[in-house]
Amino acid sequence: MxxxxxxxxxxxxxxxxxxxxxxxxxxxxxxxxxxxxxxxxxxxxxxxxxxxxxxxxxxxxxxxxxxxxxxxxxxxxxxxxxxxxxxxxxxxxxxxxxxxxxxxxxxxxxxxxxxxxxxxxxxxxxxxxxxxxxxxxxxxxxxxxxxxxxxxxxxxxxxxxxxxxxxxxxxxxxxxxxxxxxxxxxxxxxxGGWTPFGPERIVTKAKGNILYELDDLPALDLYKNYLGDKAKDLPGAALLYPMNVKSDEEEQSIVRSILNINEEEHSVVLAGDIKENSKVQLMMTNVxxxxxxxxxxxxxxxxxxxxxxxxxxxxxxxxxxxxxxxxxxxxxxxxxxxxxxxxxxxxxxxxxxxxxxxxxxxxxxxxxxxxxxxxxx
Incomplete structure (x- = not known):
């Protein structure tokens, strides 16, 4: 070669x-x-x-x-x-x-x-x-x-x-x-090298790669609460806090990044699909x-x-x-x-x-x- x-x-x-x-x-x-x-x-x-x-x-x-x-x-x-x-x-x-x-x-x-x-x-x-x-x-x-x-x-x-x-x-x-x-x-x-933190929540409404609700609450509103002051930098700031997703259909959990947000629907757009009833936690890491x-x-x-x-x-x-x-x-x-x-x-x-x-x-x-x-x- x-x-x-x-x-x-x-x-x-x-x-x-x-x-x-x-x-x-x-x-x-x-x-x-x-x-x-x-x-x-x-x-x-x-x-x-x-x-x-x-x-x-x-x-x-x-x-x-x-x-x-x-x-x-x-x-x-x-x-x-x-x-x-x-x-x-x-x-x-x-x-x-x-x-x-x-x-x-x-x-x-x-x-x-x-x-x-x-x-x-x-x-x-x-x-x-x-x-x-x-x-x-x-x-x-x-x-x-x-x-x-x-x-x-x-x-x-x-x-x-x-x-x-x-x-x-x-x-x-x-x-x-x-x-x-x-x-x-x-x-x-x-x-990956990412560590889950915070409470684990259930996906109660999702379609394809759009996450609408966690624990029956608007996903975007919950996510903004976690980010605090950094919420003003969305969607870019979301790349620093991806989601750890556990599904009954998969043996291993998978990481999903948030690529965009929808203010009207209070939803978040993920880089890949997410299934209802999956368990979700935020993740963080360092250099x-x-x-x-x-x-x-x-x-x-x-x-x-x-x-x-x-x-x-x-x-x-x-x-x-x-x-x-x-x-x-x-x-x-x-x-x-x-x-x-x-x-x-x-x-x-x-x-x-x-x-x-x-x-x-x-x-x-x-x-x-x-x-x-x-x-x-």
């Missing part, structure tokens, strides 16, 4: 991270600030760098590379596989009447199942229902196929997200990269807990591997980025230190992370986690 990485800040030239190499028909992952990816010639610009490359775009809240976290920039990771193959398929949720389950199911079905080891997903983060998308992808998964990835981001603006394959980035797009190869070894892990959770995820992903990883996909959450603030690079540095030399690190800060729980096979939508996927040929 050969890789190169480049980064470009606004109005500046491309800078290589490490040495430049000639790659043949590489997979080219382009994560960047949405404003920079909206340029009408962005695809042609990347194609000029990689004329025979398979170019996948995704807007992000920040980009992760082998040496740091980049913001207000575009980061490229180009990968030439020597023993493995990949196949890329796309779908657009705007073309399926916003049916996220069908979009996910049909997208995975596009990938031939014979020899398929792993799928990395770069998804729209605005129109998609991430919970239904992951359910759909898992529904077409007959052979315990590992699926990880994330929902594209737009920093704290929440205006629009973009993705594409071999064309200018656009809204509603979902890209699935299927990896094939007898010697391909893939492992993963996720960790050290975030960094330690990323370290644990890296160590767990390395457990029982036969070979050292050559490539690491990292998808972290915008909420974690807000907590880390000026120290955002610390959680990535923890991962890089655990992985050691030889592994190229690529990824982005997202609106939602896609992965199974550790020890399970069905992928789910997570919030506020560091998701690590390790690959070697």
């Amino acid at each position: 050969k890789t190169i990485q480049l980064v470009k800040q606004k109005n500046k030239d491309w800078i290589y991270i490490g040495e430049n190499k000639t790659l043949i028909k590489p997979l080219v992952l382009v994560f960047g600030d949405r404003y920079l990816l909206e340029g009408s010639t962005i695809y042609q610009e990347i194609q000029a760098l990689f004329p025979d490359g398979h170019i996948v775009f995704g807007s992000s809240c920040a980009e992760i590379s082998s040496n740091t976290v980049n913001e207000d920039s575009i980061t490229i990771t180009a990968i030439e596989f020597e023993k493995s193959q990949f196949l890329i398929k796309t779908s657009n949720v705007l073309n399926t009447d916003l049916d996220s389950f069908k979009t996910g199911r049909d997208l995975i079905k596009q990938l031939p199942s014979e020899g398929l080891k792993y799928v990395f997903v770069v998804s729209d983060g605005s129109f998609i229902n991430g919970s239904e998308l992951t359910k759909g992808m898992s529904a077409s998964n007959k052979d315990n196929l590992l699926i990880t990835g994330g929902l594209c981001g737009d920093d704290t603006r929440f205006e629009k997200t973009l993705a594409s394959y071999n064309e200018n980035p656009k809204e509603g797009e979902i890209v699935a990269i299927g990896f094939y190869g007898e010697t391909l070894e893939v492992s993963f892990s996720i960790h 050290d807990n975030i960094a330690n959770a990323s370290e644990r995820a890296a160590k767990q992903a390395l457990t029982n591997r036969k070979n050292k990883p050559e490539l690491a996909f990292l998808v972290s959450c915008i909420g974690r980025k807000l907590v880390l603030d000026q120290r955002v690079e610390e959680e990535v540095e923890e991962v890089i230190e655990v992985l050691g030399e030889g592994a190229t690190v690529s990824g982005f800060y997202s609106y939602g992370e896609i992965a199974p729980f550790h020890g399970e096979t069905a992928c789910q939508l997570h919030n506020q986690t560091m998701t690590i996927t390790l690959m070697s040929e």
